Amino acid sequence: MQVKFGNSMSDFVYLNGKYPPAIEAQVSILDRGFMFGDGVYEVIPVYSGKAFALEEHLERLQQSLDAVEIKNPFALADWQGIIQHLIEINTGAQDAAIYLQITRGVMEKRDHVYSREMTPTVLVMCRPVEFPSQDKNTRGVKAITQEDNRWGDCHIKSINLLPNVLLKQYAVDQKAAESILIRNGYVIEGSVSNLFIVKNDTIRTPPKGRNMLGGITRDLIIKICAKNKIVAQEKLISEDDLHDADEVWLTSSTKEIVPVTTLNQHKVGGGVPGPKWHQLIDLYQAYKQSVMRG
Numbered sequence: 001m002q003v004k005f006g007n008s009m010s011d012f013v014y015l016n017g018k019y020p021p022a023i024e025a026q027v028s029i030l031d032r033g034f035m036f037g038d039g040v041y042e043v044i045p046v047y048s049g050k051a052f053a054l055e056e057h058l059e060r061l062q063q064s065l066d067a068v069e070i071k072n073p074f075a076l077a078d079w080q081g082i083i084q085h086l087i088e089i090n091t092g093a094q095d096a097a098i099y100l101q102i103t104r105g106v107m108e109k110r111d112h113v114y115s116r117e118m119t120p121t122v123l124v125m126c127r128p129v130e131f132p133s134q135d136k137n138t139r140g141v142k143a144i145t146q147e148d149n150r151w152g153d154c155h156i157k158s159i160n161l162l163p164n165v166l167l168k169q170y171a172v173d174q175k176a177a178e179s180i181l182i183r184n185g186y187v188i189e190g191s192v193s194n195l196f197i198v199k200n201d202t203i204r205t206p207p208k209g210r211n212m213l214g215g216i217t218r219d220l221i222i223k224i225c226a227k228n229k230i231v232a233q234e235k236l237i238s239e240d241d242l243h244d245a246d247e248v249w250l251t252s253s254t255k256e257i258v259p260v261t262t263l264n265q266h267k268v269g270g271g272v273p274g275p276k277w278h279q280l281i282d283l284y285q286a287y288k289q290s291v292m293r294g
């Protein structure tokens with residue numbers, strides 16, 4: 001029996017063709033996700049009961065699956081059906097996030113070498129979320145810089161998140177919201193987010209590459225800027241550029257656009273969210289409304 005949405009024990013999930021309550025959903029200990037972290041995932045925002053930018057997320061899922069040689073078990077329409085059904089049985093019309101995970105599947109014995117014929121394990125969950133950047137009165141967050149010690153294929157949305165987990169935990173232990181990752185003197189992204197800076201009214205974000213996750217929110221912001229004739233460059237950001245920026249933002253599907261107002265021990269800009277953030281958050285909300293209406 002479902003008790004109340006938001007109680008993780010009573011949510012329904014999708015697992016390998018069934019929709020059991022989360023508490024009853026079980027995966028084998030021989031699943032390669034459990035043994036090796038051998039799998040990929042997506043997080044998709046849901047606004048008023050409707051998945052947002054779903055096709056973009058499913059396209060990135062396909063790229064991650066291709067990169068690790070796991071076959072996509074479903075066509076686009078099947079994914080859309082599963083996700084919409086899950087939203088309906090859990091939330092109805094609420095704001096939520098879909099967590100979708102595909103592992104390579106269950107193996108007979110523990111072996112690093114995989115077969116390309118395995119049946120993937122598919123899990124989809126739907127949990128309520130509050131989207132924080134809708135608060136125009138936010139004072140912003142603190143972030144700290146950290147050396148990027150992750151592997152070289154961060155463009156794959158792998159479930160192997162131990163470095164990200166440790167980097168994020170370190171930030172929270174320092175009373176910060178996020179670790180901004182630096183590799184060879186250049187800013188890459190956050191441990192769970194992409195990054196933008198503003199300098200002299202120009203918006204800039206690092207170019208996509210193997211060392212960062214190409215965020216859906218990042219791409220949307222670039223698209224919104226282009227539509228509104230706002231200059232947004234995809235250009236390397238040095239550590240000096242970061243410290244010299246007028247504004248710094250972190251972006252992700254569940255946090256949207258979050259202004260960083262303290263970086264390490266120093267204020268960013270005036271220590272309050274800057275004018276470009278105010279402009280972009282309004283445009284982002286307007287874009288969301290137009291997509292969700294359409």
Ligand SMILES: Cc1ncc(COP(=O)(O)O)c(C=O)c1O
Nearest residue numbers: 192193194213215216217252253
């Ligand atoms: C490492 C990393 N970079 C960037 C992002 C932002 O991606 P998106 O905008 O698609 O949520 C995330 C989101 O989880 C992330 O984990």
